[in-house]
Amino acid sequence: MKKIAVLSLAQARILDRRDSLRKFRTAFHFPRHGRTSALYFCGNSLGLLPKQAAMLLKEETDQWKKFGVEGHFRGKRPWMTYHRQFTASLAQITGALPSEVVAMNQLTVNLHLMLTSFYRPTSQRYRIIAEAGAFSSDRYAIESQIRLHGLSLSDTLVEISPRTGEHALRTEDILSTIRQHGATVALVLFSGVQYYSGQYFDIASITKAAHDVGAFAGFDLAHAIGNVPLELHDHGVDFAVWCSYKYLNGGPGAIAGAFIHEQHHQKNLPRLAGWWGHEEKNRFAMRPGFTPMAGAEGWQLSNFPVMSGTALLASLAIFRKAGMKAIRQKSIRLTGYCEAILTSLDPQQQHFLIITPSDRGAQLSLLMKHDGRAIFDWLTHKGVIADWREPDVIRIAPAPLYNSFEDVVRFGDLMQGALKAVAKRKKRHA
């Protein structure tokens, strides 16, 4: 293994100085490791705390202190319409019209709400096509929805796996599976970016193939939002859901969101209803008979959890300033840089295989060939915060808003140290 040269640190610092997004690093709090900051590469799991969040939270507790219930109508951001504080930013980040997005609930709740509206199986058209190895919660949501309709799981759910020896799905295989099941397909449900492999799916092609057989296309954007460019409206995606605590930095359990394409707004689709989705002008008449609001807001159930929305608001302000285009440009370079450094440490792939394909966001998944857990623990001990996925994957997320090229070089250096230390320890015990 070759020693990372002092040169690469100097080179990384030059790249950092030229980075137009570098100023945003100081807008976030980094966890500590001893007397320095930890090397944080876990933005795919929980994004960092924006410094402005504490101030925005204080504004709302002050509002509560000052106005009590009147806070719903008074002050800087009246709580009655607080959810609209998020609309413009979410529309921009997802490539949607403002009427197509809403901040509400949690991801899995929103997935159930969307499946209730968009998965309406008939005896001919009932199949769901999804990726094998989907996130557990998504799989549970799909399974339970299929059972709610009284259908058999094995006949209804079609899961697509990578080819033998491969770790990513080929778009051609996804499209041909959809075509193969043709008019029996009710719904194609994929993630935007696969949480385990980091693969960024071809949303436009998958959506088109679904529509070609007369099915709906829905996406779980948990790992895609704030990470990769999205054009949900133009691509004709029927619905999408996401959580906000990963690349969006909205904080643990942050308020999630949903997208419903404009073409479905006038259809009065069946749905699970709540008072916050009811027509605003007579919501407080409290009468029976649900009339949904136009657009995505018509899927809201409850009034908005204002306190928990504040961190997301702080983060979205940063996204607006930085812009998804610049974020994506840096992301491609930063993740590519990380890949180059890791590859140079282990050119023969004796220790790990990077299973994340080149269609990806800010993530690399390292399939560890031996001693994965020990290597991961060594890194953790040295102040790297990354993510371990059973049985043998380390996920690294170089988040472009707050990670630097220097972070990546330092990580590479520690990875080299980890491989050496674990090999040495094994020799001793041999």
Ligand SMILES: *Cc1c(COP(=O)(O)O)cnc(C)c1O
């Ligand atoms: C993170 C994540 C979830 C988490 O669901 P919550 O309802 O927010 O707890 C679900 N699905 C995917 C694909 C995820 O990446």
